[in-house]
Amino acid sequence: MDKLRIVGGTTLSGRVSISGAKNASLPIMAASILSDNPLTLKNLPHVADILSMANLLATLGVKLTMEGCGEGENAQGKVITFDASSLNSVVAPYDLVRKMRASILVLGPLLARTGYAKVSLPGGCAIGARPVDLHLKAMEKLGAEIEIDKGYVSAKAPNGLVGADINFPIVTVGGTENALMAAVLAEGRTRLINAACEPEIEDLANCLNTMGAKIEGVGTSELIIDGVESLSSATHRIIPDRIETGTYLIAGAITRGSIILENTCLEHLSFFVDKLREIGVIIKEKEDKVYVSANKKELRCVDITTAPYPGFPTDLQAQTMSLLCTVTGKSSIRENIFENRFMHVPELIRMGAKISLDNHTASIEGGKLHGAEVMATDLRASVSLVLAALSADKEETLINRIYHLDRGYERIESKIRTLGAKIDRLKGS
Ligand code: UD1
Numbered sequence: 124m125d126k127l128r129i130v131g132g133t134t135l136s137g138r139v140s141i142s143g144a145k146n147a148s149l150p151i152m153a154a155s156i157l158s159d160n161p162l163t164l165k166n167l168p169h170v171a172d173i174l175s176m177a178n179l180l181a182t183l184g185v186k187l188t189m190e191g192c193g194e195g196e197n198a199q200g201k202v203i204t205f206d207a208s209s210l211n212s213v214v215a216p217y218d219l220v221r222k223m224r225a226s227i228l229v230l231g232p233l234l235a236r237t238g239y240a241k242v243s244l245p246g247g248c249a250i251g252a253r254p255v256d257l258h259l260k261a262m263e264k265l266g267a268e269i270e271i272d273k274g275y276v277s278a279k280a281p282n283g284l285v286g287a288d289i290n291f292p293i294v295t296v297g298g299t300e301n302a303l304m305a306a307v308l309a310e311g312r313t314r315l316i317n318a319a320c321e322p323e324i325e326d327l328a329n330c331l332n333t334m335g336a337k338i339e340g341v342g343t344s345e346l347i348i349d350g351v352e353s354l355s356s357a358t359h360r361i362i363p364d365r366i367e368t369g370t371y372l373i374a375g376a377i378t379r380g381s382i383i384l385e386n387t388c389l390e391h392l393s394f395f396v397d398k399l400r401e402i403g404v405i406i407k408e409k410e411d412k413v414y415v416s417a418n419k420k421e422l423r424c425v426d427i428t429t430a431p432y433p434g435f436p437t438d439l440q441a442q443t444m445s446l447l448c449t450v451t452g453k454s455s456i457r458e459n460i461f462e463n464r465f466m467h468v469p470e471l472i473r474m475g476a477k478i479s480l481d482n483h484t485a486s487i488e489g490g491k492l493h494g495a496e497v498m499a500t501d502l503r504a505s506v507s508l509v510l511a512a513l514s515a516d517k518e519e520t521l522i523n524r525i526y527h528l529d530r531g532y533e534r535i536e537s538k539i540r541t542l543g544a545k546i547d548r549l550k551g552s
Contacts (some may be wrong), residue, residue, distance in 0.1 A: 127522040127536065130545040131494060131515035134418065135380035137542045141368050141387035142168035142533040143200045143361035146438075147323040149225040150300040151330050151359065152176045155185060155205030156232035157308060158334055160356035162207075163190065166200035167361060171530045175223040177203070182219060183229065184211035200361070210237065217243040217274060223530070227255050228297060230278060231305035234267055238281045244274050253461070257295045261302035264289045265309050286311035286350055294319045294431040299346075300327055306348040307336040315346040321432040322362060322391040330359040363387040367532060368413070369395050369439040370506055374539065375415035376404040376422070377446045377514045382542055384413040394435050398443070401425050402450060424452035424489055429459050441467045441507035448476040449514050450489040457484045467504035470497040474511050474520065494518030502531045509535070513544055521549075 143166035153176065155162040167173055169192075177187055186209075190202040213233050220226040220243040233240035245255065259269050259276060265284040270277045286309045289302055299319040304327075306313035318324070320343055328341040334357040337349040368387045375382040376399065389396050389408055396406055403422040407414040424447065429437040437460040447454040448471055458464045465485055468478050473495045477488035494515045499505030505527040512520035525548075528535055536546045 124523065124551040125525055126549045126551060127509065127525050127528075128547045128549055129509065129512035129520045129522070130517065131513050131520065132517045133378060133513070133543050133545060135374055135378040135382050135513070135539075135542040135544060138383045138385055139371050139538050139542060140385045141363045141371070142166075142170075144168070144323055144326070144364040145170055145172055145531050146366070147326040148173055148361050149176050150228050150304070150323070150327045151361065152180060152205065153228040153232050154304055154327065154331060154334070155180065156183065156207050156210065156229060157236050157304060158354035158356070159208040160354065161204050162334065162356065163202065163204045163358040165202045165358070165360040167203055168200060168364065168533045170533050171526070172223050172225065173201075175219065176225065179215055179219045179226055179229060180205065180207075182212060182216070183233070184209055207236075213237055213239045213241055215240075215242040220245055224253065225297065227258060228300055228304075230258060230276065231262065231301035231303075234262060234278050234280055235284055235305045235308040238279060238283065240276075240278045242276050244271070244276060255297075257291060257293070257298040258301045261289050261298060262305060265302070265305055265313065284309035286313040286348070288314045288316065290316040291318060296321050296324065299324055303328065303331070303338070303346060303348065306350065307331055307338070307354070308352075309348075309350040311350055313348040313350070315348070316344075318344050318346050319431060320344050322365060326362045330357065333357040333359055362391070365391040366436065366438045366503075368392060369436070370442050370510070370532070372396070372399060372404070372406065372413075372415045373442045373446050373510055374513060374542070376402070376417040377449055377510050379418045380542070381414070381416035381418055384415065385411075387413060389413060394433055395439055398425060398427060398435060402446070422450040424450050424454040426455045428457040431460070437461060437464060438503050440464065441503045442510055444468075444478070444485065444487060445471065445492075445507045445511040445514070447487045447489060448478070448492055448511065452489055454487045454489065455484055456487070459483065466500035467507045470500070470504070470508055471511055473497050474515065476511070491516070494520040496521040497523070499524045499527050502527045506532060506535070509539070513539070
């Protein structure tokens with residue numbers, strides 16, 4: 124397995140281009156199943172999860188045509204057309220689903236389009252049990268019959284789905300996306316109450332509306348969907364990845380550097396940006412570029428609690444913890460979304476961090492981080508170790524099991540190297 128070797132202590136500087144959002148791309152790719160007309164998506168990121176979803180869609184009979192593919196420093200993402208006019212399977216097999224939880228997002232579209240779906244249960248994962256009960260309840264509310272057998276969810280609605288009021292007891296991003304996609308072709312009106320309102324869901328709803336869906340309340344926690352009979356062809360550009368954006372903001376801050384982020388927008392990250400400013404990081408936006416620096420100012424400790432959008436994103440919790448490990452004083456982070464999302468803590472402790480855990484709260488006593496050999500455990504935990512390693516003055520860190528990083532960060536080592544970091548990939552057997 125590949126490893127990353129990083130020698131820390133370089134003050135990062137230069138420009139980095141932000142890729143399209145992985146978490147917006149995945150549901151929108153799945154939405155192509157809803158239509159027998161082609162859907163062209165622009166700005167898809169070059170990451171392994173996109174390939175996994177593409178493989179799954181191909182297995183279902185969706186034809187994928189690569190229309191263009193920017194490479195290198197000026198990459199503008201992939202352009203792919205998805206043509207689901209001749210679906211030939213409704214089965215999402217275990218072998219594909221186990222690689223990526225988000226595969227469950229084909230459930231709603233398959234059911235809505237064909238009346239049937241058989242999708243492997245995603246199983247556990249490193250950041251907690253992550254059930255899909257709310258996805259299934261939403262499908263039942265829309266009239267589907269659900270059975271679970273031998274690790275597969277079988278759903279059927281041979282006479283089509285029927286609109287309903289769905290009140291989510293907790294905010295779920297994937298559950299909202301599945302229900303939204305299913306409701307678009309259901310007969311009559313659906314109301315999604317206490318819906319997640321992450322920018323990725325807004326992007327999905329905007330794309331569906333471009334395809335001819337009738338969704339109101341886009342960007343809010345109550346979505347009203349009037350079902351339509353069919354969808355037309357459309358072209359949609361994926362929004363910039365706000366989590367990659369936040370990660371590079373921290374890369375600038377943790378190395379006390381000064382970098383420029385291109386092809387992004389801070390609008391989707393207001394709460395997070397406010398917190399970084401509270402820490403003392405300087406962030407400015409000028410003519411579609413974002414400038415981050417932390418070279419002169421003393422940084423301050425803070426208390427953070429993760430929450431659904433527009434709150435502090437759980438997907439930036441691990442990276443922010445790395446930064447706070449380098450900020451003098453006592454900070455705390457409470458993780459409110461996932462029950463087991465502190466897998467990076469023991470690894471950061473190996474790098475000299477002083478962190479104590481009490482249930483859902485991590486208390487951090489800021490100081491210096493050192494190089495060490497560590498293990499990546501999930502996508503965001505992995506990148507938090509990269510950030511921590513960048514700050515370890517002239518010391519070497521080896522990060523094992525970095526395949527997690529490739530799932531969600533496009534060309535990470537080449538992007539960071541361009542900013543001046545000493546980072547290499549050691550090819551494993
Ligand atoms: C999505 C994101 C992930 C992010 C998370 C929270 C994608 C591909 N992934 O994951 O990066 O960390 O949102 O912002 O977009 N839950 C249930 N039952 C369900 C569904 C969820 O109990 O049926 C619970 C989960 O265990 C978790 C919470 O709800 O505790 C939120 O999960 P959810 O918003 O559904 O996360 P994902 O869609 O899996």
